[in-house]
C-alpha cells in the first residue's frame with residue numbers, strides 16, 4: 162500500500178496547477194511538473210532550495226512567509242525568478258498543514274500565473290508524462306582537462322577538433338541525479354538510483370553528444386543564473402527536443418543542470434509504453450539467469466585505434482600488453498544488474514555490483530582476455546566455463562556468456578550472463594569418482610581372472626633365485642670356494658629379484674586406486690605392456706599371437722594404466738572366446754597403424770565363434786554377459802575409458818570367423834576429459 166504522502170504526490174504530478182511543498186524552514190520538498198513548466202526550474206534543481214532564493218525580491222518573500230506562519234494561510238501575488246532569467250508573476254495560495262501532534266508538517270503552495278501565461282499545446286490530463294521535462298544534474302569534474310583544452314583554444318577551432326572534445330565531455334561527465342522522466346525515456350530497465358554515478362554518454366544518444374557537450378561549455382561560461390538552450394534534431398526518443406543547460410549554484414561549481422523538453426517520439430500512448438517497459442523490466446529482472454549490463458564503449462574505441470594501427474593478432478598483442486587487460490578490468494563499469502545477479506554474487510543490492518568488471522575475473526583472468534579477443538575479432542558472442550568469486554568469498558563454477566553490442570548501434574551495451582554450474586560441476590566430480598571406482602573395481606576383478614598367470618609369472622624369478630642361491634651355497638661349501646662362480650650366480654639372483662620386483666610393480670599399478678595421470682605414449686607401448694599381463698594365459702592356452710606394430714605411430718595423450726586395462730580386457734576376452742576352438746586354430750592377431758586422420762588404431766582379431774548379430778549392439782552395455790562367471794562390465798569400462806581419451810571402440814565379426822575389436826585414439830595435443 163502506498164503511503165498517503167506518496168498518493169498525494171502522485172496526484173500532484175497530474176495537477177495542472179503549480180503545486181509545491183515546503184518544509185518549516187521554507188525549503189522546497191516537492192515541486193510538481195506544473196511548477197516545472199511555470200517557473201522553468203526542474204524539480205531536482207530546486208529541491209532543498211530556500212524559498213527566498215527563488216523570489217525576485219527576497220525581502221518581500223520573507224515577510225510573506227512570516228505572515229503565513231502566523232496565520233496558517235496566505236494568499237497573494239508572488240514574483241518568482243524563472244530559469245530563463247525572467248520574473249514570473251503568480252497568484253499563489255499557501256496553507257500550513259499540521260501533524261496530529263500539533264507540530265508543523267509542511268506548507269503547500271498552489272500557484273497560477275496572473276498574466277502572460279502561454280497555454281500549452283499538451284493537455285496535461287492526456288499526457289501527464291510529457292508535461293514534465295526530462296531533467297539531469299551532471300558533474301563535469303572529470304572533464305577538467307578537456308575543458309581547459311577548449312578554453313585554451315577559445316579563439317578558434319581551426320581543425321574542427323572541438324566537436325570531438327565536446328563529445329568527450331559527455332563521455333566523461335557523470336550523472337548526479339535524474340528525474341523520473343529521464344529514467345523512463347533513456348534508462349532502459351535502470352532505475353534513477355542506478356543511473357546516478359554513471360557516465361552521461363551511457364544514456365545520451367550518440368548523434369547529439371557533441372551538441373550537448375557544446376551546450377555544457379556554453380553554460381559553464383555563462384554567468385550564474387543564466388541558462389543557454391538549443392533545439393536538437395528528432396533523435397528517436399523525443400521529437401524536436403529543446404535542451405536547456407545552466408550552472409548549479411556556487412556550492413557545486415562543477416555541476417550543470419540539463420533540462421530536455423519535447424514530446425516522446427513514439428506514437429504509442431503513454432500508458433502502453435509504460436506497460437511494455439514495465440513488462441520488459443520485469444522480464445529482465447526476474448530472469449533466472451544472472452545478467453549484468455556493462456559499458457565497454459571506450460574499450461571499443463581503443464580496439465578501433467589498434468585496428469587502425471594494423472594490429473591483427475590481438476591475442477598476441479595482449480600477451481605483450483597485459484596492462485590493457487588490467488585497464489579493461491578497472492575501467493569497464495557494470496551499469497545494471499538483475500535480481501539473480503545480486504543473489505548469485507551475494508551482494509546486498511544492485512549497487513554492490515555497479516562497479517568495474519575486474520572483480521568478476523579476479524580468479525579467472527584468462528577469461529577476461531578471451532572476452533576482449535572475442536570483441537576485437539568482431540564476434541557476436543562468447544561463452545565458456547569459469548570460476549568466479551562472489552562478494553562473500555564463495556567460489557562458484559559458472560557458465561559465463563557475453564553478448565557483444567551490434568556494431569554501430571547508438572548505445573554500446575554489452576551483456577554478461579552467468580549461470581550457476583556449481584551443483585552440476587560437483588555432481589560431475591562425483592560421477593567421475595564413481596566411474597574411477599567402477600573402473601578400479603573392474604581392474605581388480607580382471608586381475609582376479611589372471612591370478613594363476615600372476616602366480617606363475619612371479620614364481621619364475623623366485624624359482625630362479627632359489628636354484629641360483631642353492632648352487633651358490635654348494636660352490637661356497639667346497640674346500641676351495643669358487644668365488645668367480647658365486648659372483649656370477651649372485652648377479653643372476655639380483656637380476657631375478659629385480660625382475661620379480663618389476664612384475665609386482667606392474668600388478669600393483671593395475672591394482673592400486675589412483676587418480677588418472679596423463680602422459681604422452683604410443684599404442685605400441687601399451688600393447689607390449691598389456692601382453693606381459695596375459696603372457697602366461699596365452700601360453701597355457703596354446704594361443705599363437707601375431708603382432709604387427711606400425712612404426713612411427715603418432716603419440717597420444719593418455720593414462721597408461723587405463724589404456725592397458727582396455728587392451729588386457731580385450732586380450733582376455735579373445736583368449737576366453739577361443740576356449741572351444743581347436744588348438745591349432747587358436748590365433749590372435751594384433752595390429753597397430755595410423756589412419757588417414759592421424760589417429761592411432763589398434764585391431765585385435767580372434768578365431769573364436771564371433772559375436773551373435775543380436776548381441777553386437779549390447780556387448781558394450783554394462784552388465785551384459787554371456788559367460789557363467791562373467792560380470793559384463795569389462796567392455797562397458799573399455800568404452801568409457803576410450804571415450805574419455807576422445808576415441809572410439811567398436812566390435813565386428815570377421816568373415817573368416819571370429820571377432821574383431823577396433824580401438825581408435827586421436828593424436829591428441831589436449832588432455833583427455835575424465836568424465
Ligand code: ADP
Pocket residue numbers: 730734735738767769770771772776780785786787788790791792793794795796797820
Ligand atoms: P564379461 O567378459 O564379463 O562377459 P565383457 O563386457 O568383457 O564382460 O564382455 C561382454 C560380452 O561380450 C561377453 O560376455 C561376450 O558375450 C561378448 N564378447 C566380448 N568379447 C568377445 C569376443 N572376443 N568374442 C565373442 N564374444 C565376445
